[in-house]
Amino acid sequence: QQPVQSPQAVILREGEDAVINCSSSKALYSVHWYRQKHGEAPVFLMILLKGGEQKGHEKISASFNEKKQQSSLYLTASQLSYSGTYFCGTAGGTSYGKLTFGQGTILTVHP
């Protein structure tokens, strides 16, 4: 089942912060975050494994609440280059579990 992302779209000015949420109705083993710019392929940002750990990548970090089956992506001091569509992908715990993507959140950063 597809995870649900919120909000569907975010508009920011450079330097502002944003949070994108990802929620699943199924028990999760891992949560992935990808960013896709218009006309390009999705690009990996980070992966979180069950255990509630938080990961960081420059000014982008994420958390994973295994009990709530939720993950959040935090973008701080946004830059123009952050614009794009953000997808969370979730996977269950089976050996060959498939990665199922959310519907995407469109992030637009203005100067």
Add this chain to the structure above:
Amino acid sequence: DTAVSQTPKYLVTQMGNDKSIKCEQNLGHDTMYWYKQDSKKFLKIMFSYNNKELIINETVPNRFSPKSPDKAHLNLHINSLELGDSAVYFCASSLGTGVTGELFFGEGSRLTVL
């Protein structure tokens, strides 16, 4: 050197025709995937192969037939194309099952069925 390469990048064809998309990865990964991204940007897995063996086969019409001649290649053949097949098809690869590792996506093949 492109890590995951797909050909062709664009296909425009008539309903009822048959078409193929090829994918190659030079990352040494053992798992490859086909994803379909529709006009609403929904990214949906279609197939996954691990070391040439089919491991994920989503509810996809049997007009779609994947083939993996070796672990570095995964092709997609589509018979009797329909208007609803118009989409961007992404090939991806990963080390292991992709549940715990990064997916590397190709640039996509945009299929337009007229």
